[in-house]
Amino acid sequence: MMYMSVCYISLVFLFSTSCLSLALSVYFVLMDMVVLVEWEMFSLNSCALPLIIYMDWMSLMFFFLVTFISSMVIFYSDSYMLSDLFLDRFIYMVLLFVASMVLLIFSLNLVSLLLGWDGLGLVSYCLVIYYQNPKSFNSGMLTALSNRIGDVMILMGIAWMVNVGSWNFMSYLMLMLDSSVSMVIMIFIMLAAMTKSAQVPFSAWLPAAMAAPTPVSALVHSSTLVTAGVYLLVRFKEFFMFEGLIMFLFFSASLTMFMAGLSANFEIDLKKIIALSTLSQLGLMMGIFSMGYSVLAFFHLLTHAMFKALLFMCAGLIIHSMSNFQDIRFMGGVGKFMPLVSFNLNVSNLALCGMPFLAGFYSKDLILESMLVSNINKVFFFFFFFSTGLTVCYSLRLLVLSLWGQFNFFSLFSLADNDYIMVKSMGGLLVMSVLLGASLSWLIMPIPFVMTLSLGFKMLVLFVLLGGVMLGMVVLSMKLSGSYSLVVLMWMKFVFLMWFIPSVSVYGLNLMILNLSVKFNKIMDQGWWEACGGQFIYKELDKMANISYNINLNSVKIFMFVYLLFFYILVVSII
Known part of the structure; x- marks a missing residue:
């Protein structure tokens, strides 16, 4: 009964929220209305970090889409995942995934947008590896590392917008359009959106993410993770010039x-x-x-x-x-x-x-x-x-x-x-x-x-x-x-393997780094790195610790010796 209550409470909450957001979005469209809420979380010297919530018909309509589909997915999961022992944990992860998407939808601040953006990547990793087997682990790692590229791009955009003075990209738009800042931020945002929406050459992770349970696939591949890149570009459309x-x-x-x-x-x-x-x-x-x-x-x-x-x-x-x-x-x-x-x-x-x-x-x-x-x-x-x-x-x-x-x-x-x-x-x-x-x-x-x-x-x-x-x-x-002739079979293999994009962007890169590490281990690491690195530092620190220990034993002879040595050095330096 506890599992059922978690499912149905989440279903009722999300469905009622979707109905409310649909009504608000229709009202905002008809009235041509925009609401901007800004709350300054903290301020350090002249640098302030505000939480900005931007509500227009686009964000509210997208919010309706996410909550409506997630409510249907949770209702669907109540039967699809019925035999699962940890159904409540699965529902909580789906709700956390939806919360990350909602934070991304309403954010105009790049810092809060990063929290939702990174939350999508982390929770999607947990959901892809939900069925704990080697295939799921490989698919989850591929998904997480591919999305990590987009996270780094958002971080670099945050660092670059320090030059402007605020992370509210819409308020400082006219200032950035007249400088080279907009082009650099455009490159970062475009690469981040391409990784999240799995555009070439970052396409390998999207079919691999099918290792997740089917309700997760229905949510991820329709309205949340993969569409976050398109929504981000729509929000930054003024930069694309x-x-x-x-x-x-x-x-x-x-x-x-x-x-x-x-x-x-x-x-x-x-x-x-x-x-x-x-x-x-x-x-x-x-x-x-x-x-x-x-x-x-x-x-x-x-x-x-x-x-x-x-x-x-x-x-x-x-x-x-x-x-x-x-x-x-x-x-x-x-x-x-x-x-x-x-x-x-x-x-x-x-x-x-x-x-x-x-x-x-x-x-x-x-x-x-x-x-x-x-x-x-x-x-x-x-x-x-x-x-x-x-x-x-x-x-x-x-x-x-x-x-x-x-x-x-x-x-x-x-x-x-x-x-x-x-x-x-x-x-x-x-x-x-x-x-x-x-x-x-x-x-x-x-x-x-x-x-x-x-x-x-x-x-x-x-x-x-x-x-x-x-x-x-x-x-x-x-x-x-x-x-099928031999030529057709070769063509089918080329097409079936997505134009060898996984082999080039995933497996080829991983194998190159792993082979390099094996050669480095065989050629360089023959005990010298340990003797000159970790063990050497450990032995030297151990000697210094013994010296400090002997000094602090309150021995009068050692104390007088150190005092006379310090006095001698002081006198010599003065003379």
């Missing part, structure tokens, strides 16, 4: 979209396919932000979070029912035995693909039409539209192999979606996945936002989606026929 750095961010986001879309088409792990889908959508958000559409990137962040959390919950229930098998080759025909989960999975996948009148359509279609009216070259144009087609391709592959295909599981099985706690927790996200896109588009765009395009450009998005369906059928036919 240097064209070279913006183009670098745009190039990295385009590569991330393309790489994640290709890798998802050859992945066989159900959770990793959804994780790579998250990576592709993060690249889309970063790309449209670097083109100057910060509100549109935030709009897609909100809509994406709802159907991606629903997608993870459906995947978790399927994995739970299939004896913890995550290989989609073992699945097939699940929709016949789990119709409610199949319905939720289909809706979330269609929203991900941009099906008209679902949540993802309103943001993704607007992003692609903004690409059509923007001044970009053909390479980036290809990356964005082809990656959108790849989204439809791997979504169709996932649905066919898991829900619609031939049943490939054991002859003795027990598949059912009569776990009503999990199904009810999906219900709220299902409603939001259908209604949130239209509601937000009417709310945050009060004036009519119309793009005038030719008929060919208007139909291009539809052609890309249909092309993704055709490409998915080709990939499935290759998979079913098994007609």
